[in-house]
Amino acid sequence: MGCKRFSLSFRFLIIYFQLRVEDILVRGLNWSKLLDPNKKGQWWLPADIASTADNVEEVANAIDKEVLEAQQLLQLAAAQRMNTDARKAIFCIIMSGEDYIDAFEKLLRLDLHGKQDREIMRVLVECCLQEKVFNKYYTILASKLCEHDKNHKFTLQFCLWDHFKELDSMHLTRSMHLAKFVAEMVASFTLSLAVLKTVDLADIKQLTAKRTMHFRMLFEAIFEYPDSLIWNVFTRVAVTPELESLRHGIKFFIKYIVETNKSLNEKFKLAKKALNNAEGVLM
Structure with missing residues (x-):
């Protein structure tokens, strides 16, 4: 033994x-202590x-x-x-x-070669989705990594797109955690709602029950934040002409899917107004 x-x-x-x-x-x-001849x-x-x-x-x-x-x-x-x-x-x-700073500093010390550094975000997201209860530790660590190196941000986007493809077969807890993770990353302005550009939120055929539930949880999590943050989150995708299709999809989804939650009516109106804020004026 x-x-x-x-x-x-x-x-x-x-x-x-x-x-x-x-x-x-x-x-x-540490290794310096391990190799110390004295x-x-x-x-x-x-x-x-x-x-x-x-x-x-x-x-x-x-x-x-x-x-x-x-x-x-x-x-x-x-x-x-x-x-x-x-x-x-x-x-x-x-x-x-011990905390996100400890993990961040140790991850930076890893001398990863080639494409190995892309594994950091994929492992981090997987750890988050495997938890029984959602833990903000992972979103804070992810934001810190993205702030340090934009390559982590690109890797994270591709990682999330891969998970979006699996929503129809994803366990409910994983789907809930993924929705909260994305909402947190968007609300912290680490990512923008442009991360949803690979999803056609206006295509009824693609909006299966599981996918509809997932993106509804995501938007409702964002709508829990203060009005000023909601305005700025949706304004970020209002100023980019290339995201017209995404804006249309978000408006459609909010109107026909999320808006059934009457308690958030004012939030929905604010979001839709922000999506038309082409001047990009922030609160």
Whole structure:
């Protein structure tokens, strides 16, 4: 049993080493410390543990706890079909981050090659959709990444378009989380409603029950925000001539699908007015 734990932990460290990550899962232990020729005493332990470890059993328990955590994360990664070393490393960083800043900084340290950096957004969105309860941690982290590098924004758009294609076969919880995720990204102005340009919201034949429900949840989530934000969100797609088809689709969808929710009538009127705001005047 002990050998199995060591093997999994070592494999985890090897994955990180290959990707040149400084901070590995064993908290407080980094590669500079690992390779330091002047290591003394219980150098492998975080300072707070090393100072209180008075006997071998306590040290062993501390190490076992970290190794078990690594093992559990790798098992979870496998269950979520993280089938490459890059995807596993990204998954473990996102899922073990102390907060979005911690995860963001560690993701930046990954020396991903070629198209591997595109996996960051795909893994992030998948983690969000797999949660039992929607967690804004993922949208905040996604916004931070997009702010840092516009390539993440492009990757995210393509990722969302792929998920839109799967709506008819998507589980309800995943669909709900995806709708909230997109609404959050639009409301934070990380993305615009132009992300919906691949969807024909005015085509009744395409608006199956599941697709209709999904986009209704998305718009209703946006309409929960203050009027000024709603105005600015819809104005963003009002000033681009190339998005005329999208504007038509949104107006159609709001009028015949979403507007049945009478409690949001004023929000709908505001949105439709903003879609005609070709001058782009913001609130």
